[in-house]
Amino acid sequence: MKKLAIVVSHPIQYYSPWFNYLSNTAGLAVKVFYLWDFGVTKRIDSGFQQEIQWDIPLLSGYDYEFVPNISSRPGTDHFWGLQNPSLSSQIKKFHPEAVLLMIYNYASIYRLLWSGSQDLPPLLFRGDSHRLLISHNIKALLKREFITQIYRRFAACLYVGKANYNYFRYHRVAEEKLFFSPHAVDNHRFLAQTDVVNQQAQAWKQELGIPADHAVILFAGKLEEKKRPLDLLQAFLSINIPQVSLLFVGAGPLEAELKTAAAGKSHIYFAPFQNQTFMPRTYAAADLFVLPSYGSGETWGLAINEAMCLSRPVIVSNHVGCSQDLVHNYENGLVFPAGDVSALAHSLKEALANRQRLQKWGENSRNIVANYTYAQATQGLIQALEYTKLRLM
Missing domain, CATH: 3.40.50.2000 (Glycogen Phosphorylase B;)
Incomplete structure (x- = not known):
């Protein structure tokens, strides 16, 4: 079985069932690395402005571990909210054949991309950003160049829909490196x-x-x-x-x-x-x-x-x-x-x-x-994994 490491900010009600599906039906040995424990313990959600703990199981049916977060203010609402110095070493102990990142704009991920990725297997990215609100000022152009450099560190990218596909293409991700893995719920x-x-x-x-x-x-x-x-x-x-x-x-x-x-x-x-x-x-x-x-x-x-x-x-x-x-x-x-x-x-x-x-x-x-399912999302992931395997041969 191909060993796949997945890096996510925290247990998310939309993703956990997919990880379960991947572990039990896709022929993958999956291990999820969480950088924060929101969702499984009571935490203040800044959007809802109240304590939230999801009432469906988020950690069942797949292998996972929490990576210690040393941030003084853990969270996903700011860059320094995910600081996990041991992330790279914990991933390496799993010996995966590929690593799928579901996030990137946090301190831990930049550290992984710039200092810890040299001896890691191929990195994949699945995101959902878009440019439906377009800006052409100098700040936007500089941001485009910066994000383009980030995406060059990935062997393949998974896009969830048309707007996200166009976003990757805007940042010069080659078409051959893009694979459709649609957003889905259970x-x-x-x-x-x-x-x-x-x-x-x-x-x-x-x-x-x-x-x-x-x-x-x-x-x-x-x-x-x-x-x-x-x-x-x-x-x-x-x-x-x-x-x-x-x-x-x-x-x-x-x-x-x-x-x-x-x-x-x-x-x-x-x-x-x-x-x-x-x-x-x-x-x-x-x-x-x-x-x-x-x-x-x-x-x-x-x-x-x-x-x-x-x-x-x-x-x-x-x-x-x-x-x-x-x-x-x-x-x-x-x-x-x-x-x-x-x-x-x-x-x-x-x-x-x-x-x-x-x-x-x-x-x-x-x-x-009915066409936006975990099965379809998995198909794109498998295609991306096969692509990276062929590139390494």
């Missing part, structure tokens, strides 16, 4: 619960006070600036469509401002942060899921995958990384220009104008996301 966990969570969602909506005959527009996630929940609130207030409610699920720095702006308005509801086991029910409560993010920070938007698993139509801004891959206009949803509240309002009105069509869009969502 589709089975969502698909297997459809009937049960639909019943749970009806009861939950009743608890929240949402009228039974209302269509529900859902925003679920961190209530933070990059996700632009205030844009959605303003758009909803402007359309004034009868028998439609807006539900915000989550927490974050904009929560108070949102609630103040919604005070006294009809059919706007708030629910607190929902842990992973409650997310299928959360999506099932919606008739339409919206992600109006602005800027380069929404590199993919895995909530879209999850909502689509529950057969939900989606509206996203054109700055959401998955917009070119998962959202097909008038087939399973709509894409609108990021930051344009009037365009978002028009998209809401258009989507809700025909409820039968909206339901069909949801069915199409489920069919589309």
